[in-house]
Every structure is written in C-alpha cells, then in structure tokens.
Amino acid sequence: MAKKISILIVDDEESVRDSLYNWFIEDGYRVETAENARKALTLLESDQFDIILADIKMPGMDGLEMLRRIKSIKPVSIIIIMTAFATVDTAVKALKDGAYDYVTKPFDPDDLTHLIRNATKQISLEDENETLKKKVITLENVEDLIGESDAMKNLLREVESVAQTNSSVIISGESGTGKELVARAIHTNSPRKFFPFVSVHCGALTESLLESELFGHEKGAFTGAMYNRKGRFEMADSGSIFLDEIATISTKMQVELLRVLESKTFMRVGGNKEIYSDFRVICATNKDLKSMVEQGTFREDLFYRLNVVNIHIPPLRDRIADIPLLVDYFIKKYCLSMNKPPAAIDPTALKRLQEFNYPGNIRELENMIERAIVVGDGKRISLKDLPLEKSIVNSSTESLDDFERAFILQILHKYSWNISRTAKALKVDRVTLYNKIKKYDLKPTDQ
Amino acid sequence: MSLPTITLLSFGFPQQDFLDQIARAVQLEFGYAVNLREGRIDLGEYYDPARNQYNGNNLLNLVDSLHVTDSFKTLGIFNVDLFIPILTFIFGQAFLNGNSGIASFYRLNNERYGMPENDLLFIERAKKEVIHEIGHTFGLIHCQNPVCVMRSSTYLEDVDQKKLHLCHNCREKLVG
Numbered sequence: 001m002a003k004k005i006s007i008l009i010v011d012d013e014e015s016v017r018d019s020l021y022n023w024f025i026e027d028g029y030r031v032e033t034a035e036n037a038r039k040a041l042t043l044l045e046s047d048q049f050d051i052i053l054a055d056i057k058m059p060g061m062d063g064l065e066m067l068r069r070i071k072s073i074k075p076v077s078i079i080i081i082m083t084a085f086a087t088v089d090t091a092v093k094a095l096k097d098g099a100y101d102y103v104t105k106p107f108d109p110d111d112l113t114h115l116i117r118n119a120t121k122q123i124s125l126e127d128e129n130e131t132l133k134k135k136v137i138t139l140e141n142v143e144d145l146i147g148e149s150d151a152m153k154n155l156l157r158e159v160e161s162v163a164q165t166n167s168s169v170i171i172s173g174e175s176g177t178g179k180e181l182v183a184r185a186i187h188t189n190s191p192r193k194f195f196p197f198v199s200v201h202c203g204a205l206t207e208s209l210l211e212s213e214l215f216g217h218e219k220g221a222f223t224g225a226m227y228n229r230k231g232r233f234e235m236a237d238s239g240s241i242f243l244d245e246i247a248t249i250s251t252k253m254q255v256e257l258l259r260v261l262e263s264k265t266f267m268r269v270g271g272n273k274e275i276y277s278d279f280r281v282i283c284a285t286n287k288d289l290k291s292m293v294e295q296g297t298f299r300e301d302l303f304y305r306l307n308v309v310n311i312h313i314p315p316l317r318d319r320i321a322d323i324p325l326l327v328d329y330f331i332k333k334y335c336l337s338m339n340k341p342p343a344a345i346d347p348t349a350l351k352r353l354q355e356f357n358y359p360g361n362i363r364e365l366e367n368m369i370e371r372a373i374v375v376g377d378g379k380r381i382s383l384k385d386l387p388l389e390k391s392i393v394n395s396s397t398e399s400l401d402d403f404e405r406a407f408i409l410q411i412l413h414k415y416s417w418n419i420s421r422t423a424k425a426l427k428v429d430r431v432t433l434y435n436k437i438k439k440y441d442l443k444p445t446d447q
Numbered sequence: 448m449s450l451p452t453i454t455l456l457s458f459g460f461p462q463q464d465f466l467d468q469i470a471r472a473v474q475l476e477f478g479y480a481v482n483l484r485e486g487r488i489d490l491g492e493y494y495d496p497a498r499n500q501y502n503g504n505n506l507l508n509l510v511d512s513l514h515v516t517d518s519f520k521t522l523g524i525f526n527v528d529l530f531i532p533i534l535t536f537i538f539g540q541a542f543l544n545g546n547s548g549i550a551s552f553y554r555l556n557n558e559r560y561g562m563p564e565n566d567l568l569f570i571e572r573a574k575k576e577v578i579h580e581i582g583h584t585f586g587l588i589h590c591q592n593p594v595c596v597m598r599s600s601t602y603l604e605d606v607d608q609k610k611l612h613l614c615h616n617c618r619e620k621l622v623g
Contacts, residue, residue, distance in 0.1 A: 016533050019534065020533050106534050107533065109534050113601055
C-alpha cells in the first residue's frame with residue numbers, strides 16, 4: 001500500500017491554516033497545523049512530516065529561520081515557503097537555504113495541486129532510490145565469501161539454512177576470518193534482504209556511547225545531544241543488526257540487551273516513548289563465550305538467547321586449499337581498484353603463501369596481496385613482494401626457543417643456506433650460527 | 448420519526464427546474480430523500496471587496512450553523528464567486544465526515560469562459576459539484592479514478608472529464 005503523505009502547515013493566520021487543512025484533508029493527506037515556528041519545531045521533535053508548508057512572515061521566528069533550523073536537523077525535508085508579498089530577494093534567499101519551492105498567496109488551486117503532487121513524486125523517488133541502493137550494496141557483498149574447501153562448503157551450507165530462519169546467530173572465529181562477511185551473507189540470503197543491515201562494533205565504543213548508539217537518544221539527553229537521533233536497533237527495523245565483538249559489552253549492557261531481545265522494544269536515552277523494532281540479531285566474537293559464562297563474565301541467559309545457532313569460521317591455516325582462490329580474488333579486486341591489469345603470481349610465491357601460518361587470517365592475506373600489488377612491478381607478484389619474513393611470529397611459536405628456531409630457519413631460506421650471508425644478516429659470527437643450526441637440528445628441507 | 452434527508456439550501460439561485468434536477472441526481476446517487484429549501488441571508492456580509500469574491504470559509508460555517516438535526520447532511524448552493532484565503536477561488540468545500548458543505552455554480556457556466564451557452568453541460572457540472580461536496584460530508588476523500596465524481600477538479604475541464612457517479616471503490620467506502 002502506498003505510504004500516506006503527511007503535511008505540516010505553519011501559518012499564524014487561522015483562516016489560512018483552516019483552509020489548507022480542509023483542502024489537504026479532502027485529498028487524503030495526514031495534516032497537522034502550527035500557528036508559529038516554535039510550535040512547528042516542537043511538533044517536529046516528536047513527529048515526522050513529508051512536506052512542510054510555512055508562511056514566511058510570522059511573529060517571533062520567521063519562516064526562513066525555521067527553514068534553516070529544520071534543514072540543519074533533516075536536510076532532505078521538503079519545505080515550501082508561502083508569502084503574501086513576493087519579492088525576488090526573499091524567493092532567492094528561501095531557495096538558497098534549501099526550500100523546495102516558493103509560492104505567493106493566494107494560489108491557484110491547480111498550482112497547489114501540482115506543487116504537492118510533484119513534491120510527493122520526489123518523496124517516492126527518494127524512498128525508491130534508498131531501497132534500491134540498499135539492495136545493490138547487499139548483493140555486492142555476498143561475492144566476498146570465497147572458497148571451495150570442505151570447511152568452506154560446510155560454512156556456506158550453514159549460512160544458507162540459517163538465513164531462512166529468524167533465529168539469533170553467534171558467529172565465532174579468530175580475528176580476520178570474515179565474521180562480518182558471513183553475517184552479511186546470512187542477511188542477504190534472508191527474507192529481510194531488502195531492509196537494512198546495520199553493523200555495530202561493540203568493542204570500539206564505551207558503555208555510554210554504545211547505549212546511545214544502540215538505542216538512540218532524545219535531544220538534551222546528555223551534553224552534546226543537540227538533536228533526536230535514531231538508534232541502531234530502530235534503524236534495523238525489518239532488517240538485521242550485526243553486533244561485532246559481543247564479548248566486550250559491559251554487564252549493564254548485557255542486561256539491557258537481553259531485555260531488548262526479549263521484548264523487541266526499547267526507549268531512546270532520555271526518552272519516555274517505547275519504540276518497537278522488528279530486527280534479527282547476528283553477533284560475532286573471537287572469544288570463547290561459553291568459558292566466559294563459566295567464569296561469570298558473560299550472562300548465561302543472554303548467551304542462550306543469542307546462541308540459538310552457532311556458526312564457527314575455521315582459521316585460514318585450516319583451509320589452505322582455499323588460498324589460491326583467495327589470492328586470485330584479491331589480486332583481481334585490488335588490480336581493478338587501482339586501474340591495473342590483473343597481475344600473475346609466481347608459483348614459488350603462491351607455495352610460500354600456502355605454507356604461511358596467518359595469525360591474522362584472511363585479513364592478513366588480503367593486506368599482503370594489496371601491498372604486493374602496490375610495491376610490485378604490476379605484472380607479476382614474486383616472493384620479494386610479500387612481507388612473509390616479517391610475520392614469522394605465529395601462533396605455533398610458543399617459546400623463545402621456538403621463535404629463535406623459526407626465525408633463523410627463515411633467514412637461512414632467504415639466503416639459500418649461505419652461512420656467511422645469513423650470519424651477516426643475523427649480526428652473529430659464523431660459529432654462533434653453526435651452533436644454533438646444531439642446537440635446533442636445522443636442515444635445508446625444514447620449513 | 449421521519450427518514451433522514453439531505454437538505455439542499457439554495458441561496459439566490461433562481462432556476463427551480465435546475466434545482467429539482469440536481470435534487471433528483473443527489474437522491475439517485477446517495478439513496479436519501481432530498482429536501483430543497485431556500486436560504487435567506489444577506490450575502491453582502493460575506494463579500495470581500497479587496498478580492499471581489501465571497502468568503503467560502505465563512506459561508507461554510509453559516510451553512511453548518513443552519514444545519515438542522517432532522518436533516519442528515521446540508522449543502523448550501525450559491526451563485527457567487529467563492530474564495531478561501533489561501534486560494535484564488537474554489538468550486539466548493541465541505542467538512543470531511545461532517546454535516547455540511549457548500550458549492551457554487553458561478554464558475555460552471557460556459558459564458559464565463561467566452562464559450563457558447565450550454566445549459567445541459569452547465570446542469571451536469573452543477574450536479575457533479577453538489578454530489579462531490581456531499582461525498583466529502585460522507586467521509587470520502589479525493590479519488591484517483593479519472594472518471595469518479597470524487598476526483599479532485601480545479602478546472603472546468605477536470606469537471607467535464609469525470610462522470611456523475613461514484614466509482615466502485617468510493618461506493619464501497621460509502622456503504623462500509
């Protein structure tokens with residue numbers, strides 16, 4: 001059903017307000033009136049209007065000042081300025097300040113009808129544009145889920161089946177494994193795909209900021225809250241909300257979140273009106289939430305409310321088979337964004353990439369490829385373009401000895417087991433290097 | 448107890464046969480008995496010399512004050528040029544879902560637009576305007592159907608384009 005257009009009439013003359021009110025009511029619009037700019041601004045704090053018709057000359061704040069104030073809060077508002085005495089100066093001023101149109105009283109009935117009809121058309125085009133933009137963005141993002149390994153195929157199957165439900169999901173996995181991409185894929189494949197996907201990085205916000213971010217706030221709720229602001233839960237209405245790093249939220253926020261998840265209603269910070277929002281919640285964490293529950297740092301009831309479905313994303317080192325596909329995908333992606341023809345990759349470089357441990361997972365691989373395209377010759381990525389030796393410290397090096405062994409081995413490989421050059425690079429003498437090789441039983445075949 | 452009626456209150460429109468035809472059209476469209484009466488007021492009180500027109504808002508309030516409870520709806524018929532403060536002219540207006548409305552035949556005549564007189568066309572236009580305004584008193588808003596009598600008409604050509612009757616949707620709203 002088409003949206004019912006709402007109109008706010010602001011004029012100090014009662015007869016004008018009544019006349020326009022009756023005229024628009026007969027056209028089926030929702031109409032409200034205000035006798036001055038202050039009352040109009042108060043009305044706008046609690047209600048939204050598609051079109052505002054305002055007289056230019058009013059006692060107190062005039063129409064132009066009101067126009068400027070409304071535009072600073074809601075720049076897309078359609079405001080039509082009315083005047084009994086038209087001058088070119090005021091008309092230009094009104095249009096420069098963002099008025100949609102400027103009309104002289106009294107109007108021809110036909111002109112008024114056309115004016116409102118055109119404004120209505122613009123509103124529906126803007127709504128349509130917004131919906132289409134959202135659609136395009138979400139469709140683009142699914143393509144980023146790359147891989148043909150068994151682990152990846154299982155993951156895609158899980159995403160497909162969970163997307164059709166409305167259940168809460170926790171996505172777990174190490175940092176850089178692509179948890180947000182999986183969340184987007186769930187949203188894009190769900191019946192909610194034409195509505196917003198709203199992402200919140202809980203770890204990046206303090207408790208009070210997170211509260212205002214999630215629930216929104218009313219004007220004056222705290223210092224600096226100059227205008228009403230919608231929260232992320234409100235913005236995610238009919239869509240999905242993605243709460244990244246859920247393990248970082250405070251105990252107080254855990255209680256708040258649980259209440260919202262149970263009732264789907266909340267109040268803006270400093271507000272007293274209950275707001276309902278129909279959202280689906282998808283969370284992500286790189287922590288073990290179950291252990292946190294056992295340790296008492298994460299609420300058990302919230303954990304069970306969120307953990308209806310758990311999707312675990314394996315680290316990149318457990319799906320080495322996907323590395324060539326990912327490398328190919330990132331090369332194409334970055335060459336395209338840098339306006340370069342797609343580069344090739346040396347088999348030795350690719351082999352080393354497959355042997356690498358990736359503590360930073362796919363994000364680390366992606367950064368490596370981006371860097372290689374920037375610093376390389378643009379035609380072929382070779383081993384020297386990849387910053388592999390700098391990433392020697394990985395999750396398998398648990399002691400200083402492990403670290404030393406792995407580091408010496410890497411430098412030996414780098415200089416093709418030339419002892420003199422390796423010793424020089426390590427700033428030790430050759431005897432010390434031989435002793436280390438003996439100590440760690442290093443061989444040229446070791447990786 | 449008498450059956451509910453729609454009252455047509457004529458203020459200075461002399462042609463009784465025209466008014467009878469309008470009354471019959473209203474009766475057919477809404478299914479209520481129509482009571483035709485003559486209103487006696489000094490229209491001069493409603494005249495605005497600056498605009499050389501008559502104030503439609505004040506006339507609507509006058510008709511509303513004359514509405515009697517034994518009548519279901521009351522519509523004032525005028526033959527003067529009506530305006531409301533914000534618009535250059537109006538053909539008529541009514542209280543949406545209220546008791547009363549007004550309609551003027553002043554701008555419905557061909558001669559006013561330099562065209563040859565056409566009584567048939569004039570009476571058709573008058574019937575449409577009266578039915579349109581009474582429709583509003585029954586809560587009907589402007590209809591998008593190009594031939595429905597509840598279609599908004601700001602020019603005479605718009606009035607001629609629509610038909611004399613309510614479309615299926617408006618009729619359903621009326622019955623519901």
